[in-house]
Amino acid sequence: MKYFATTSKASGRAVDCIIVGIYNRGKLGVGAADIDAASNGRIRSLIKSGDISGATGRVAVLTNVVGVKASRVVVVGLGKPGGLDAAGFRKAVVTATRAIAKSKTRQILNCLTLEPVANSNPYYLARHTVECIGGTLYRFDQMKSGPKKAAMPLNTIGVAIAKRGDAGKATRGAEHADGIVIGMSLARDLGNLPANVCTPSYLARITKKLATGNGRLTTRVLSETEMKRLGMGSLLSVTAGAVEPAKLIVMQYKGAGRDNPVVLVGKGVTFDTGGISLKPGSGMDEMKFDMCGAASVIGTLVAINKMKLPINLTVIVPAVENMPSGTATRPGDIVKSMSGQTIEVLNTDAEGRLILCDALTYARRFKPAALIDVATLTGACVVALGHHRCAIYANEDTLQNELFTAGNNSEDIGWPMPLGDQYAAQLKSNFADMANIGGSGGGSITAACFLAKFTKDMNWAHLDIAGVAWKSGTHKGATGRPVPLLSQFLLSRAGALP
Numbered sequence: 458m459k460y461f462a463t464t465s466k467a468s469g470r471a472v473d474c475i476i477v478g479i480y481n482r483g484k485l486g487v488g489a490a491d492i493d494a495a496s497n498g499r500i501r502s503l504i505k506s507g508d509i510s511g512a513t514g515r516v517a518v519l520t521n522v523v524g525v526k527a528s529r530v531v532v533v534g535l536g537k538p539g540g541l542d543a544a545g546f547r548k549a550v551v552t553a554t555r556a557i558a559k560s561k562t563r564q565i566l567n568c569l570t571l572e573p574v575a576n577s578n579p580y581y582l583a584r585h586t587v588e589c590i591g592g593t594l595y596r597f598d599q600m601k602s603g604p605k606k607a608a609m610p611l612n613t614i615g616v617a618i619a620k621r622g623d624a625g626k627a628t629r630g631a632e633h634a635d636g637i638v639i640g641m642s643l644a645r646d647l648g649n650l651p652a653n654v655c656t657p658s659y660l661a662r663i664t665k666k667l668a669t670g671n672g673r674l675t676t677r678v679l680s681e682t683e684m685k686r687l688g689m690g691s692l693l694s695v696t697a698g699a700v701e702p703a704k705l706i707v708m709q710y711k712g713a714g715r716d717n718p719v720v721l722v723g724k725g726v727t728f729d730t731g732g733i734s735l736k737p738g739s740g741m742d743e744m745k746f747d748m749c750g751a752a753s754v755i756g757t758l759v760a761i762n763k764m765k766l767p768i769n770l771t772v773i774v775p776a777v778e779n780m781p782s783g784t785a786t787r788p789g790d791i792v793k794s795m796s797g798q799t800i801e802v803l804n805t806d807a808e809g810r811l812i813l814c815d816a817l818t819y820a821r822r823f824k825p826a827a828l829i830d831v832a833t834l835t836g837a838c839v840v841a842l843g844h845h846r847c848a849i850y851a852n853e854d855t856l857q858n859e860l861f862t863a864g865n866n867s868e869d870i871g872w873p874m875p876l877g878d879q880y881a882a883q884l885k886s887n888f889a890d891m892a893n894i895g896g897s898g899g900g901s902i903t904a905a906c907f908l909a910k911f912t913k914d915m916n917w918a919h920l921d922i923a924g925v926a927w928k929s930g931t932h933k934g935a936t937g938r939p940v941p942l943l944s945q946f947l948l949s950r951a952g953a954l955p
Contacts, residue, residue, distance in 0.1 A: 511534045570582040727747070
């Protein structure tokens with residue numbers, strides 16, 4: 458993909474498509490005003506006739522506009538004048554892109570970047586533009602037979618800027634977004650693949666392939682025998698009922714010499730039946746998405762590699778299937794973790810924390826500058842925050858604030874959540890050092906408290922992404938979140954933001 462920033466007027470650019478905006482009460486955006494002047498009032502005429510509107514979500518595609526060099530002009534509603542924020546800007550770009558998704562557009566120029574957007578700048582507006590266009594045009598049809606529908610042949614994305622001095626920032630935003638889109642697309646692909654394809658072994662092969670021929674990347678895959686030797690009894694208890702062997706995948710990106718790495722740990726349950734604590738049948742097909750934490754950290758590493766950030770990053774993925782069988786772990790069984798702590802497994806469907814705790818212990822050997830685990834961990838998180846924000850837990854306020862800010866700036870939003878001894882007390886067991894569940898109240902918090910027992914003396918955070926990792930219903934599919942949040946966090950850590 459090619460990117461450019463321009464101060465040229467919208468009407469004078471000979472591209473396949475220009476995106477402009479109008480507000481309520483007929484107020485024209487900057488690009489729309491130029492198009493209207495060049496076309497002898499075409500846009501105002503259509504507003505008057507009711508064919509186009511400034512209402513949020515409204516869109517019209519104009520072709521063969523007299524006085525305009527572009528083949529298409531997409532006019533999108535921006536709502537109340539002065540009320541456009543980053544979320545509204547992103548929605549407008551998505552709406553405009555959907556309107557031309559089936560066209561043969563090769564070049565897009567977004568003139569919405571000339572509008573006043575609250576708490577934003579040319580870097581973020583360009584980044585939002587590329588992320589939204591790339592995300593909207595994503596499709597998953599690998600598993601469908603027959604000829605594939607032709608994708609839009611888009612090869613160039615431009616953004617309009619008011620000052621020539623902003624060109625560098627805008628171009629950098631677009632290039633960073635390119636890496637994020639690539640990472641999100643991979644994360645979505647991995648999440649959307651069925652569990653009979655995307656197994657722990659498949660993830661191992663994919664991650665090895667990513668490192669092949671790449672001097673900055675290495676991948677090592679530990680077998681069950683190696684994990685047993687390390688004492689990962691908690692992780693191995695989850696895979697005890699499965700035929701498919703577990704894998705512990707370790708990927709390393711070296712971009713900053715000998716600096717201590719940021720370590721991301723992603724939950725990789727490629728299918729979760731619940732084990733002996735079997736889930737209800739309704740909606741169980743969506744449990745292929747229980748590896749979206751793993752998919753997101755792999756996608757983030759791919760994004761950072763594409764950006765060539767000056768930072769060291771290690772990604773650890775404990776990959777398993779949670780299956781019921783005669784060899785499966787039972788409720789009431791006690792297992793020993795790599796840390797030496799014992800766990801009473803009261804519910805085999807609370808398996809994510811059982812694989813993460815050993816992976817977090819293993820992460821100590823890398824002496825992380827920061828350690829962040831990412832997991833579709835609890836339904837309780839969905840009850841607390843819905844499908845809009847992920848939950849952000851941390852044992853240190855600075856790290857939690859970093860992640861919260863990264864979510865706000867990337868529009869991949871999260872919300873700070875508490876830890877505390879009163880919640881950790883719910884994990885007490887009569888027979889082991891702890892239980893793997895803490896009762897019905899505060900389920901997302903007690904899950905985080907469980908993980909906190911394995912991260913003492915480390916700068917650790919936990920993202921519960923159960924509500925944001927995928928969508929159900931007619932738009933069912935993986936979202937690729939929180940690749941933007943994690944990428945923003947790493948961009949900031951690497952000092953790569955303008």
